[in-house]
Amino acid sequence: MRIGLLTEGGYPYVSGEAGLWCDRLVRGLGQHQFDLYALSRSERQEADGWVPLPPQVSRVRTAPLWDTVEDGVAHGRRARRRFAECYGELAAILCTSTPKDSSGASEEASALEADRFASALYGLAELARDEGGLSGALRSETAVRALERACRAPGAHRSAREARVPDLLAVAARLERALRPLSLDWYEDDGLGAVDLCHATSGGTAALSGLLARYFRDVPLLVTEYGVRLRTHYLTDPDASPATRSLLAAFHARLAAETYRHASVITPGNTHARRWQERCGADRAKLRTVHPGMDATPYAEVGESPECADPDTLVWVGRVEPTKDLVTLLHAFAEIREEQPGARLRIVGAPAGPEGAAYLAHCKGLAAHLFPDEADGPHAVGRNPVSFEETGGPELPSRADAYAAGALVVLSSVVEGFPTGLVEAMFCGRATVSTDVGAVVEAIGGTGLVVPPRNPRALAEACVALLRDPERRERLGAAARARALELFTVEQNVAAFHGIYLEILAMTPVRRAALDDTGGPLPFAVPAEARVPGRWADPTTRVASRGGPRWATDAPARATTPVTVAEGAR
DSSP: OEEEEEEESOTTBTTOTTHHHHHHHHHHOTTSEEEEEEEEOOHHHHHHOBOOOOTTEEEEEEEESSSOOOOOOOOOHHHHHHHHHHHHHHHHHHHHOOOHHHHOOOHHHHHHHHHHHHHHHHHHHHHHHHHTOOHHHHTSHHHHHHHHHHHHSTTOOHHHHTOOHHHHHHHHHHHHHHTGGGGOSOSSTTTGGGOSEEEESSSTHHHHHHHHHHHHHOOOEEEEESSOHHHHHHHSOTTSOHHHHHHHHHHHHHHHHHHHHHOSEEEESSHHHHHHHHHTTOOGGGBOOOOOOBOOGGGHHHHTOGGGSEEEEEEEESOBSGGGOHHHHHHHHHHHHHHOTTOEEEEEOOBOHHHHHHHHHHHHHHHHHHSOOBOSSTTSOOBOSEEEEOTTSSSOOSHHHHHHTEEEEEEOOSSOSSOHHHHHHHHTTOEEEEESOTTHHHHHTTSSEEEOTTOHHHHHHHHHHHHTOHHHHHHHHHHHHHHHHHHSBHHHHHHHHHHHHHHHHHHSOOSSOOBOTTSSBOTTOSOGGGGSSSOOSOTTSOOOSTTOOTTOOSSOOOOOOOOOHHHHHO
């Protein structure tokens, strides 16, 4: 089948967040054809280039979200009036409505608001299609004034009424970027209209492209979320004003609800994401949990030889940033040293941006204050029991070597989605002590110890218990490795998506029916082999019907005059 893979800030860019699992998925499904539709988030991301693409990727189309796009479209009076009506309705929904779970609104009222949002959204989409783009209009004074009227209208919630001109300008700019897929030419017969299935690898803007393909071309939509976009919005941009955050949160909540309503299947990466999706209105019947697929090969050697670890060393591996709460880990390690004087802590990871670099410097200063350099004798050089390192050097060439350096892996985060580093430690057969955040409990099951976040004493007690019991560490490490190999490998991820692709296609009706001479539908026009995976002809050939063979024509198929046996004999 032909799949349109929709990404935002991910595959096929080298620095993409979701690049690894997308690349593994595409390479694991070599029997299918993939068209990539990618939205980039920064100029640097585009400058870094793409990862090498496998041959089953037949097409790549990209669009930037980071710059100001000038579409050069001059709208006439009627188009400007249509835009003002649709955008004004969209702004009114954002200013007067709040998410269903927090307002307690009735189901009828929520359904009415959802229909109003959908009508405004698709009205803007049709206008963009008719006029050739809306980027300029979405940044225009008309858009800002529509937001201002909606914020000042009776019934607007308190945070919207507090919006000032800088807030309105910021919201208009952010909405323009979020709605940029409206102005793209991806939805015609030579684009997403020709694919059998749209697979959005995240919610938000990427899923909006799939939503529009479903609206214009009736292409079924699959949405995969390993991190829910609405939750990400709540956790990011803390410096924005309450009015800006409230209006944007309302937009993301409404867009998520509309996406979930029209998606054929929704695949959260874990139970934590699934709960967020249900909170945003996703139908439980559409949900299929598919854990991220990770390559276990680099960790096989370490996992098969757990005895090589230093029994007194704790290891933390990840990106250094405030949400990882290394301060709590350092205070917990101070208590561990009181019980286990020979214990050492190796913090392995690079800072994430300027904020991460500042946080790393703070943690190094705290470590130097809590743990003065120690020496084995009067003539020996002192050293700190806490070390800060990065992979790629001679001591730790890879992440597998980092996990191999200690007998116990620690995770101290206060915010976490799916704990990728924890699963890597499980592949290595290491016992773990983690904080109860995100999908940590779901990932480790009963193969590690879990403590509350921001609790140094609980974290220290759990670590001391495992440092003093090597047999228990070994049992937990072996169980963790078995669980990871069963649930979190690339193979299980690819097999799950392959089955979901076939399930969606089997439930999807033919989009363009074959017609007979009278113009009526021709029964059994699509042969049975149309549902069998594989390439039946040149992949560049257009498809005339949903799931049909590649040799089908663009025009409706006409029934031919049957040939009699006698005529055939002659």
